[in-house]
Amino acid sequence: MCGFAERFALKNADLVASVLPRANRYLSARGYGNKSFVWVPNGIGIKNEAKFPTNSTEEFSKAYEAVRSWKSQGKLIIVYTGSIGRPNGIDLIINAFRGNISTGYGLIIAGKGDQLEHLQRITNEHQIRNVHFCGHIPKDNAEFLLTLADIGYAGLRNIPSLFEYGISPNKISDYLQAGLPVFLPIEPCGDPVSESGGGIARKAETPEAVRKGLEELLLMPQFERQALGAKGKAYIAREYDYDRIARRYVEAMDHC
Structure with missing residues:
Protein backbone atom coordinates (compact mmCIF):
# COMPACT_ATOMS: atom_id res chain seq x y z
CA MET A 1 0.00 0.00 0.00
CA ILE A 44 16.38 24.97 13.02
CA GLY A 45 15.62 28.43 14.30
CA ILE A 46 18.56 30.75 14.84
CA LYS A 47 18.91 30.90 18.62
CA ASN A 48 20.58 33.13 21.14
CA GLU A 49 23.42 31.74 23.20
CA ALA A 50 22.17 28.99 25.50
CA LYS A 51 21.93 30.02 29.16
CA PHE A 52 21.90 27.95 32.32
CA PRO A 53 18.35 26.53 32.34
CA THR A 54 15.98 27.90 34.94
CA ASN A 55 14.00 24.64 34.87
CA SER A 56 17.00 22.36 35.30
CA THR A 57 16.12 18.82 36.30
CA GLU A 58 17.88 16.60 38.82
CA GLU A 59 19.25 14.53 35.92
CA PHE A 60 20.69 17.66 34.33
CA SER A 61 22.23 18.79 37.62
CA LYS A 62 24.04 15.47 38.03
CA ALA A 63 25.34 15.65 34.44
CA TYR A 64 26.46 19.24 34.98
CA GLU A 65 28.39 18.27 38.11
CA ALA A 66 30.03 15.38 36.25
CA VAL A 67 31.15 17.74 33.48
CA ARG A 68 32.47 20.30 35.98
CA SER A 69 34.45 17.57 37.75
CA TRP A 70 35.94 16.26 34.50
CA LYS A 71 36.85 19.73 33.31
CA SER A 72 38.60 20.46 36.61
CA GLN A 73 40.78 17.42 35.84
CA GLY A 74 41.58 18.77 32.37
CA LYS A 75 39.39 16.25 30.53
CA LEU A 76 37.69 17.02 27.21
CA ILE A 77 33.97 16.31 26.94
CA ILE A 78 32.13 14.25 24.32
CA VAL A 79 28.34 14.51 24.21
CA TYR A 80 25.56 12.45 22.65
CA THR A 81 21.93 13.54 22.73
CA GLY A 82 19.04 11.61 21.23
CA SER A 83 17.50 8.17 21.04
CA ILE A 84 19.39 5.23 22.52
CA GLY A 85 18.49 2.31 20.30
CA ARG A 86 20.41 -0.22 18.27
CA PRO A 87 20.49 1.93 15.08
CA ASN A 88 22.24 4.67 17.04
CA GLY A 89 25.38 2.65 17.71
CA ILE A 90 25.88 3.93 21.25
CA ASP A 91 27.38 0.56 22.18
CA LEU A 92 30.31 1.40 19.87
CA ILE A 93 31.30 4.50 21.80
CA ILE A 94 30.64 2.84 25.17
CA ASN A 95 33.00 0.00 24.25
CA ALA A 96 35.49 2.53 22.86
CA PHE A 97 35.67 3.91 26.42
CA ARG A 98 36.81 0.53 27.73
CA GLY A 99 40.30 1.39 26.47
CA ASN A 100 42.74 4.14 27.31
CA ILE A 101 40.42 6.80 25.92
CA SER A 102 38.51 6.72 29.20
CA THR A 103 41.40 8.27 31.12
CA GLY A 104 41.51 11.55 29.20
CA TYR A 105 37.92 12.28 28.28
CA GLY A 106 34.38 12.31 29.65
CA LEU A 107 31.24 11.13 27.87
CA ILE A 108 27.74 12.48 28.52
CA ILE A 109 24.82 10.52 27.06
CA ALA A 110 21.45 12.28 27.20
CA GLY A 111 18.38 10.45 25.95
CA LYS A 112 16.28 7.36 26.36
CA GLY A 113 15.53 4.22 24.36
CA ASP A 114 15.33 0.45 24.50
CA GLN A 115 19.12 0.06 24.77
CA LEU A 116 19.57 2.42 27.74
CA GLU A 117 19.40 -0.11 30.58
CA HIS A 118 21.52 -2.61 28.64
CA LEU A 119 24.27 -0.04 28.05
CA GLN A 120 24.15 1.15 31.67
CA ARG A 121 24.59 -2.47 32.77
CA ILE A 122 27.60 -2.94 30.46
CA THR A 123 29.14 0.26 31.78
CA ASN A 124 28.75 -0.87 35.37
CA GLU A 125 29.80 -4.49 34.83
CA HIS A 126 33.00 -3.51 33.02
CA GLN A 127 33.63 -0.51 35.29
CA ILE A 128 33.94 1.80 32.32
CA ARG A 129 35.07 5.15 33.65
CA ASN A 130 34.02 8.70 32.83
CA VAL A 131 30.67 7.83 31.24
CA HIS A 132 27.52 9.48 32.58
CA PHE A 133 23.95 8.67 31.48
CA CYS A 134 21.45 11.38 32.31
CA GLY A 135 18.37 9.96 30.63
CA HIS A 136 15.82 12.21 28.95
CA ILE A 137 16.14 15.89 29.83
CA PRO A 138 14.30 18.99 28.50
CA LYS A 139 15.65 20.41 25.26
CA ASP A 140 16.97 23.63 26.83
CA ASN A 141 18.84 21.51 29.41
CA ALA A 142 20.41 19.47 26.59
CA GLU A 143 21.28 22.60 24.61
CA PHE A 144 23.18 24.02 27.59
CA LEU A 145 25.12 20.75 27.97
CA LEU A 146 26.26 21.20 24.35
CA THR A 147 27.89 24.51 25.27
CA LEU A 148 30.07 22.65 27.81
CA ALA A 149 31.21 19.93 25.39
CA ASP A 150 34.15 19.71 23.02
CA ILE A 151 32.87 17.08 20.56
CA GLY A 152 29.42 15.95 19.41
CA TYR A 153 28.99 12.25 18.68
CA ALA A 154 26.38 11.65 15.97
CA GLY A 155 25.85 7.97 16.63
CA LEU A 156 24.46 6.04 13.67
CA ARG A 157 25.24 2.59 12.34
CA ASN A 158 26.62 2.42 8.82
CA ILE A 159 23.65 1.08 6.81
CA PRO A 160 24.22 2.01 3.14
CA SER A 161 20.74 0.99 2.00
CA LEU A 162 19.22 3.31 4.62
CA PHE A 163 21.56 6.29 4.29
CA GLU A 164 22.29 6.13 0.56
CA TYR A 165 20.26 9.27 -0.07
CA GLY A 166 21.26 11.28 2.99
CA ILE A 167 20.40 11.64 6.67
CA SER A 168 18.34 14.09 8.73
CA PRO A 169 18.85 13.62 12.52
CA ASN A 170 18.07 16.83 14.38
CA LYS A 171 20.88 16.20 16.85
CA ILE A 172 23.50 16.84 14.19
CA SER A 173 22.16 20.29 13.38
CA ASP A 174 21.97 20.99 17.14
CA TYR A 175 25.64 20.05 17.54
CA LEU A 176 26.71 22.15 14.56
CA GLN A 177 24.66 25.15 15.62
CA ALA A 178 26.35 24.96 19.04
CA GLY A 179 29.71 25.19 17.28
CA LEU A 180 30.75 21.62 18.15
CA PRO A 181 32.92 19.63 15.74
CA VAL A 182 31.09 16.38 15.05
CA PHE A 183 32.13 12.78 14.57
CA LEU A 184 29.68 10.89 12.34
CA PRO A 185 30.58 7.17 12.15
CA ILE A 186 29.10 6.49 8.69
CA GLU A 187 30.31 7.06 5.15
CA PRO A 188 29.64 10.57 3.80
CA CYS A 189 26.21 10.70 2.14
CA GLY A 190 25.48 14.36 1.56
CA ASP A 191 25.26 14.75 5.34
CA PRO A 192 25.73 18.14 7.04
CA VAL A 193 29.00 17.09 8.69
CA SER A 194 30.86 16.33 5.46
CA GLU A 195 29.07 19.04 3.49
CA SER A 196 29.97 21.75 6.00
CA GLY A 197 33.46 20.53 6.86
CA GLY A 198 32.36 20.78 10.49
CA GLY A 199 33.85 17.48 11.61
CA ILE A 200 34.59 13.96 10.44
CA ALA A 201 32.17 11.66 8.59
CA ARG A 202 33.82 8.27 8.26
CA LYS A 203 32.73 4.65 8.23
CA ALA A 204 33.42 3.33 11.72
CA GLU A 205 31.84 -0.01 12.55
CA THR A 206 33.94 -1.10 15.52
CA PRO A 207 34.77 0.47 18.90
CA GLU A 208 38.39 0.78 17.76
CA ALA A 209 37.40 2.73 14.63
CA VAL A 210 35.12 5.00 16.68
CA ARG A 211 37.92 5.61 19.18
CA LYS A 212 40.36 6.55 16.41
CA GLY A 213 37.89 8.95 14.84
CA LEU A 214 37.12 10.65 18.14
CA GLU A 215 40.77 10.90 19.10
CA GLU A 216 41.57 12.50 15.75
CA LEU A 217 39.30 15.36 16.74
CA LEU A 218 40.16 15.39 20.43
CA LEU A 219 43.93 15.47 19.87
CA MET A 220 43.67 18.48 17.55
CA PRO A 221 44.79 21.82 18.93
CA GLN A 222 41.81 23.67 20.37
CA PHE A 223 41.91 26.35 17.68
CA GLU A 224 41.54 23.68 14.97
CA ARG A 225 38.47 22.21 16.69
CA GLN A 226 37.05 25.70 17.00
CA ALA A 227 37.64 26.30 13.29
CA LEU A 228 35.71 23.12 12.44
CA GLY A 229 32.93 24.19 14.77
CA ALA A 230 32.75 27.60 13.12
CA LYS A 231 32.38 25.98 9.68
CA GLY A 232 29.51 23.82 10.89
CA LYS A 233 27.77 26.72 12.62
CA ALA A 234 27.97 28.90 9.51
CA TYR A 235 26.61 26.07 7.36
CA ILE A 236 23.60 25.54 9.62
CA ALA A 237 22.86 29.27 9.69
CA ARG A 238 23.01 29.35 5.90
CA GLU A 239 21.20 26.15 4.93
CA TYR A 240 18.90 25.25 7.85
Missing part, protein backbone atom coordinates in the same frame (compact mmCIF):
# COMPACT_ATOMS: atom_id res chain seq x y z
CA CYS A 2 2.82 2.38 0.81
CA GLY A 3 4.50 1.58 -2.51
CA PHE A 4 1.25 2.21 -4.40
CA ALA A 5 0.75 5.54 -2.62
CA GLU A 6 4.33 6.56 -3.37
CA ARG A 7 4.09 5.68 -7.08
CA PHE A 8 0.76 7.49 -7.40
CA ALA A 9 2.12 10.60 -5.69
CA LEU A 10 5.34 10.69 -7.71
CA LYS A 11 3.51 10.14 -11.00
CA ASN A 12 1.16 13.06 -10.37
CA ALA A 13 3.51 15.46 -8.56
CA ASP A 14 4.88 18.61 -10.16
CA LEU A 15 7.46 19.08 -7.42
CA VAL A 16 8.99 16.56 -5.02
CA ALA A 17 10.52 17.70 -1.70
CA SER A 18 12.59 15.66 0.73
CA VAL A 19 14.65 16.15 3.87
CA LEU A 20 17.24 13.88 2.23
CA PRO A 21 19.64 15.86 0.00
CA ARG A 22 20.20 13.03 -2.49
CA ALA A 23 16.60 11.87 -2.83
CA ASN A 24 16.73 13.03 -6.47
CA ARG A 25 18.90 9.94 -7.07
CA TYR A 26 16.12 7.82 -5.65
CA LEU A 27 13.69 9.44 -8.08
CA SER A 28 15.99 8.83 -11.04
CA ALA A 29 16.49 5.17 -10.12
CA ARG A 30 12.73 4.67 -10.17
CA GLY A 31 12.04 6.46 -13.44
CA TYR A 32 11.01 9.83 -12.06
CA GLY A 33 14.19 11.72 -12.90
CA ASN A 34 12.17 14.26 -14.89
CA LYS A 35 10.42 15.51 -11.75
CA SER A 36 11.43 18.82 -10.19
CA PHE A 37 13.12 18.20 -6.85
CA VAL A 38 13.93 20.44 -3.89
CA TRP A 39 15.90 19.59 -0.76
CA VAL A 40 14.24 20.98 2.38
CA PRO A 41 16.03 19.92 5.58
CA ASN A 42 14.45 19.94 9.01
CA GLY A 43 14.77 23.60 9.90
CA ASP A 241 17.40 28.63 8.63
CA TYR A 242 13.61 28.66 8.15
CA ASP A 243 13.72 31.77 5.94
CA ARG A 244 16.21 30.12 3.61
CA ILE A 245 14.14 26.93 3.48
CA ALA A 246 11.01 28.95 2.65
CA ARG A 247 12.82 30.78 -0.16
CA ARG A 248 14.06 27.43 -1.48
CA TYR A 249 10.47 26.16 -1.65
CA VAL A 250 9.22 29.30 -3.41
CA GLU A 251 12.06 29.24 -5.96
CA ALA A 252 11.40 25.57 -6.69
CA MET A 253 7.67 26.18 -7.20
CA ASP A 254 8.39 29.14 -9.46
CA HIS A 255 10.52 26.94 -11.71
CA CYS A 256 8.03 24.04 -11.99
Whole structure:
Protein backbone atom coordinates (compact mmCIF):
# COMPACT_ATOMS: atom_id res chain seq x y z
CA MET A 1 0.00 0.00 0.00
CA CYS A 2 2.82 2.38 0.81
CA GLY A 3 4.50 1.58 -2.51
CA PHE A 4 1.25 2.21 -4.40
CA ALA A 5 0.75 5.54 -2.62
CA GLU A 6 4.33 6.56 -3.37
CA ARG A 7 4.09 5.68 -7.08
CA PHE A 8 0.76 7.49 -7.40
CA ALA A 9 2.12 10.60 -5.69
CA LEU A 10 5.34 10.69 -7.71
CA LYS A 11 3.51 10.14 -11.00
CA ASN A 12 1.16 13.06 -10.37
CA ALA A 13 3.51 15.46 -8.56
CA ASP A 14 4.88 18.61 -10.16
CA LEU A 15 7.46 19.08 -7.42
CA VAL A 16 8.99 16.56 -5.02
CA ALA A 17 10.52 17.70 -1.70
CA SER A 18 12.59 15.66 0.73
CA VAL A 19 14.65 16.15 3.87
CA LEU A 20 17.24 13.88 2.23
CA PRO A 21 19.64 15.86 0.00
CA ARG A 22 20.20 13.03 -2.49
CA ALA A 23 16.60 11.87 -2.83
CA ASN A 24 16.73 13.03 -6.47
CA ARG A 25 18.90 9.94 -7.07
CA TYR A 26 16.12 7.82 -5.65
CA LEU A 27 13.69 9.44 -8.08
CA SER A 28 15.99 8.83 -11.04
CA ALA A 29 16.49 5.17 -10.12
CA ARG A 30 12.73 4.67 -10.17
CA GLY A 31 12.04 6.46 -13.44
CA TYR A 32 11.01 9.83 -12.06
CA GLY A 33 14.19 11.72 -12.90
CA ASN A 34 12.17 14.26 -14.89
CA LYS A 35 10.42 15.51 -11.75
CA SER A 36 11.43 18.82 -10.19
CA PHE A 37 13.12 18.20 -6.85
CA VAL A 38 13.93 20.44 -3.89
CA TRP A 39 15.90 19.59 -0.76
CA VAL A 40 14.24 20.98 2.38
CA PRO A 41 16.03 19.92 5.58
CA ASN A 42 14.45 19.94 9.01
CA GLY A 43 14.77 23.60 9.90
CA ILE A 44 16.38 24.97 13.02
CA GLY A 45 15.62 28.43 14.30
CA ILE A 46 18.56 30.75 14.84
CA LYS A 47 18.91 30.90 18.62
CA ASN A 48 20.58 33.13 21.14
CA GLU A 49 23.42 31.74 23.20
CA ALA A 50 22.17 28.99 25.50
CA LYS A 51 21.93 30.02 29.16
CA PHE A 52 21.90 27.95 32.32
CA PRO A 53 18.35 26.53 32.34
CA THR A 54 15.98 27.90 34.94
CA ASN A 55 14.00 24.64 34.87
CA SER A 56 17.00 22.36 35.30
CA THR A 57 16.12 18.82 36.30
CA GLU A 58 17.88 16.60 38.82
CA GLU A 59 19.25 14.53 35.92
CA PHE A 60 20.69 17.66 34.33
CA SER A 61 22.23 18.79 37.62
CA LYS A 62 24.04 15.47 38.03
CA ALA A 63 25.34 15.65 34.44
CA TYR A 64 26.46 19.24 34.98
CA GLU A 65 28.39 18.27 38.11
CA ALA A 66 30.03 15.38 36.25
CA VAL A 67 31.15 17.74 33.48
CA ARG A 68 32.47 20.30 35.98
CA SER A 69 34.45 17.57 37.75
CA TRP A 70 35.94 16.26 34.50
CA LYS A 71 36.85 19.73 33.31
CA SER A 72 38.60 20.46 36.61
CA GLN A 73 40.78 17.42 35.84
CA GLY A 74 41.58 18.77 32.37
CA LYS A 75 39.39 16.25 30.53
CA LEU A 76 37.69 17.02 27.21
CA ILE A 77 33.97 16.31 26.94
CA ILE A 78 32.13 14.25 24.32
CA VAL A 79 28.34 14.51 24.21
CA TYR A 80 25.56 12.45 22.65
CA THR A 81 21.93 13.54 22.73
CA GLY A 82 19.04 11.61 21.23
CA SER A 83 17.50 8.17 21.04
CA ILE A 84 19.39 5.23 22.52
CA GLY A 85 18.49 2.31 20.30
CA ARG A 86 20.41 -0.22 18.27
CA PRO A 87 20.49 1.93 15.08
CA ASN A 88 22.24 4.67 17.04
CA GLY A 89 25.38 2.65 17.71
CA ILE A 90 25.88 3.93 21.25
CA ASP A 91 27.38 0.56 22.18
CA LEU A 92 30.31 1.40 19.87
CA ILE A 93 31.30 4.50 21.80
CA ILE A 94 30.64 2.84 25.17
CA ASN A 95 33.00 0.00 24.25
CA ALA A 96 35.49 2.53 22.86
CA PHE A 97 35.67 3.91 26.42
CA ARG A 98 36.81 0.53 27.73
CA GLY A 99 40.30 1.39 26.47
CA ASN A 100 42.74 4.14 27.31
CA ILE A 101 40.42 6.80 25.92
CA SER A 102 38.51 6.72 29.20
CA THR A 103 41.40 8.27 31.12
CA GLY A 104 41.51 11.55 29.20
CA TYR A 105 37.92 12.28 28.28
CA GLY A 106 34.38 12.31 29.65
CA LEU A 107 31.24 11.13 27.87
CA ILE A 108 27.74 12.48 28.52
CA ILE A 109 24.82 10.52 27.06
CA ALA A 110 21.45 12.28 27.20
CA GLY A 111 18.38 10.45 25.95
CA LYS A 112 16.28 7.36 26.36
CA GLY A 113 15.53 4.22 24.36
CA ASP A 114 15.33 0.45 24.50
CA GLN A 115 19.12 0.06 24.77
CA LEU A 116 19.57 2.42 27.74
CA GLU A 117 19.40 -0.11 30.58
CA HIS A 118 21.52 -2.61 28.64
CA LEU A 119 24.27 -0.04 28.05
CA GLN A 120 24.15 1.15 31.67
CA ARG A 121 24.59 -2.47 32.77
CA ILE A 122 27.60 -2.94 30.46
CA THR A 123 29.14 0.26 31.78
CA ASN A 124 28.75 -0.87 35.37
CA GLU A 125 29.80 -4.49 34.83
CA HIS A 126 33.00 -3.51 33.02
CA GLN A 127 33.63 -0.51 35.29
CA ILE A 128 33.94 1.80 32.32
CA ARG A 129 35.07 5.15 33.65
CA ASN A 130 34.02 8.70 32.83
CA VAL A 131 30.67 7.83 31.24
CA HIS A 132 27.52 9.48 32.58
CA PHE A 133 23.95 8.67 31.48
CA CYS A 134 21.45 11.38 32.31
CA GLY A 135 18.37 9.96 30.63
CA HIS A 136 15.82 12.21 28.95
CA ILE A 137 16.14 15.89 29.83
CA PRO A 138 14.30 18.99 28.50
CA LYS A 139 15.65 20.41 25.26
CA ASP A 140 16.97 23.63 26.83
CA ASN A 141 18.84 21.51 29.41
CA ALA A 142 20.41 19.47 26.59
CA GLU A 143 21.28 22.60 24.61
CA PHE A 144 23.18 24.02 27.59
CA LEU A 145 25.12 20.75 27.97
CA LEU A 146 26.26 21.20 24.35
CA THR A 147 27.89 24.51 25.27
CA LEU A 148 30.07 22.65 27.81
CA ALA A 149 31.21 19.93 25.39
CA ASP A 150 34.15 19.71 23.02
CA ILE A 151 32.87 17.08 20.56
CA GLY A 152 29.42 15.95 19.41
CA TYR A 153 28.99 12.25 18.68
CA ALA A 154 26.38 11.65 15.97
CA GLY A 155 25.85 7.97 16.63
CA LEU A 156 24.46 6.04 13.67
CA ARG A 157 25.24 2.59 12.34
CA ASN A 158 26.62 2.42 8.82
CA ILE A 159 23.65 1.08 6.81
CA PRO A 160 24.22 2.01 3.14
CA SER A 161 20.74 0.99 2.00
CA LEU A 162 19.22 3.31 4.62
CA PHE A 163 21.56 6.29 4.29
CA GLU A 164 22.29 6.13 0.56
CA TYR A 165 20.26 9.27 -0.07
CA GLY A 166 21.26 11.28 2.99
CA ILE A 167 20.40 11.64 6.67
CA SER A 168 18.34 14.09 8.73
CA PRO A 169 18.85 13.62 12.52
CA ASN A 170 18.07 16.83 14.38
CA LYS A 171 20.88 16.20 16.85
CA ILE A 172 23.50 16.84 14.19
CA SER A 173 22.16 20.29 13.38
CA ASP A 174 21.97 20.99 17.14
CA TYR A 175 25.64 20.05 17.54
CA LEU A 176 26.71 22.15 14.56
CA GLN A 177 24.66 25.15 15.62
CA ALA A 178 26.35 24.96 19.04
CA GLY A 179 29.71 25.19 17.28
CA LEU A 180 30.75 21.62 18.15
CA PRO A 181 32.92 19.63 15.74
CA VAL A 182 31.09 16.38 15.05
CA PHE A 183 32.13 12.78 14.57
CA LEU A 184 29.68 10.89 12.34
CA PRO A 185 30.58 7.17 12.15
CA ILE A 186 29.10 6.49 8.69
CA GLU A 187 30.31 7.06 5.15
CA PRO A 188 29.64 10.57 3.80
CA CYS A 189 26.21 10.70 2.14
CA GLY A 190 25.48 14.36 1.56
CA ASP A 191 25.26 14.75 5.34
CA PRO A 192 25.73 18.14 7.04
CA VAL A 193 29.00 17.09 8.69
CA SER A 194 30.86 16.33 5.46
CA GLU A 195 29.07 19.04 3.49
CA SER A 196 29.97 21.75 6.00
CA GLY A 197 33.46 20.53 6.86
CA GLY A 198 32.36 20.78 10.49
CA GLY A 199 33.85 17.48 11.61
CA ILE A 200 34.59 13.96 10.44
CA ALA A 201 32.17 11.66 8.59
CA ARG A 202 33.82 8.27 8.26
CA LYS A 203 32.73 4.65 8.23
CA ALA A 204 33.42 3.33 11.72
CA GLU A 205 31.84 -0.01 12.55
CA THR A 206 33.94 -1.10 15.52
CA PRO A 207 34.77 0.47 18.90
CA GLU A 208 38.39 0.78 17.76
CA ALA A 209 37.40 2.73 14.63
CA VAL A 210 35.12 5.00 16.68
CA ARG A 211 37.92 5.61 19.18
CA LYS A 212 40.36 6.55 16.41
CA GLY A 213 37.89 8.95 14.84
CA LEU A 214 37.12 10.65 18.14
CA GLU A 215 40.77 10.90 19.10
CA GLU A 216 41.57 12.50 15.75
CA LEU A 217 39.30 15.36 16.74
CA LEU A 218 40.16 15.39 20.43
CA LEU A 219 43.93 15.47 19.87
CA MET A 220 43.67 18.48 17.55
CA PRO A 221 44.79 21.82 18.93
CA GLN A 222 41.81 23.67 20.37
CA PHE A 223 41.91 26.35 17.68
CA GLU A 224 41.54 23.68 14.97
CA ARG A 225 38.47 22.21 16.69
CA GLN A 226 37.05 25.70 17.00
CA ALA A 227 37.64 26.30 13.29
CA LEU A 228 35.71 23.12 12.44
CA GLY A 229 32.93 24.19 14.77
CA ALA A 230 32.75 27.60 13.12
CA LYS A 231 32.38 25.98 9.68
CA GLY A 232 29.51 23.82 10.89
CA LYS A 233 27.77 26.72 12.62
CA ALA A 234 27.97 28.90 9.51
CA TYR A 235 26.61 26.07 7.36
CA ILE A 236 23.60 25.54 9.62
CA ALA A 237 22.86 29.27 9.69
CA ARG A 238 23.01 29.35 5.90
CA GLU A 239 21.20 26.15 4.93
CA TYR A 240 18.90 25.25 7.85
CA ASP A 241 17.40 28.63 8.63
CA TYR A 242 13.61 28.66 8.15
CA ASP A 243 13.72 31.77 5.94
CA ARG A 244 16.21 30.12 3.61
CA ILE A 245 14.14 26.93 3.48
CA ALA A 246 11.01 28.95 2.65
CA ARG A 247 12.82 30.78 -0.16
CA ARG A 248 14.06 27.43 -1.48
CA TYR A 249 10.47 26.16 -1.65
CA VAL A 250 9.22 29.30 -3.41
CA GLU A 251 12.06 29.24 -5.96
CA ALA A 252 11.40 25.57 -6.69
CA MET A 253 7.67 26.18 -7.20
CA ASP A 254 8.39 29.14 -9.46
CA HIS A 255 10.52 26.94 -11.71
CA CYS A 256 8.03 24.04 -11.99
